[in-house]
Amino acid sequence: MVAQNERIFCDMQHKLLWFETEEQGVTIRCAVTKTALAILEDDALAGPDAMVTTYQRNRARIHSLALSKYHDHRLERNGTAVVTASDVAPTMPH
Numbered sequence: 812m813v814a815q816n817e818r819i820f821c822d823m824q825h826k827l828l829w830f831e832t833e834e835q836g837v838t839i840r841c842a843v844t845k846t847a848l849a850i851l852e853d854d855a856l857a858g859p860d861a862m863v864t865t866y867q868r869n870r871a872r873i874h875s876l877a878l879s880k881y882h883d884h885r886l887e888r889n890g891t892a893v894v895t896a897s898d899v900a901p902t903m904p905h
């Protein structure tokens with residue numbers, strides 16, 4: 812469930828859903844790619860509303876992945892933790 816005061820923004824030009832999370836009073840700017848959302852639920856391909864719904868249903872996992880990237884300093888140049896397809900795709904056995 813999305814927190815009532817949570818702000819999310821669909822950026823269709825860049826195929827991202829932007830959100831913020833907080834840890835120990837620090838606000839962390841994050842995003843998840845449309846492709847990552849589609850891996851979680853193929854319904855996400857239906858457009859912005861579907862992306863938001865998929866995000867809401869998978870919020871805990873997405874936030875956990877974003878925080879992991881933040882802690883590992885795997886951030887974009889602008890300091891954003893972006894959850895990508897490779898972060899959510901099931902790993903293939905060797």
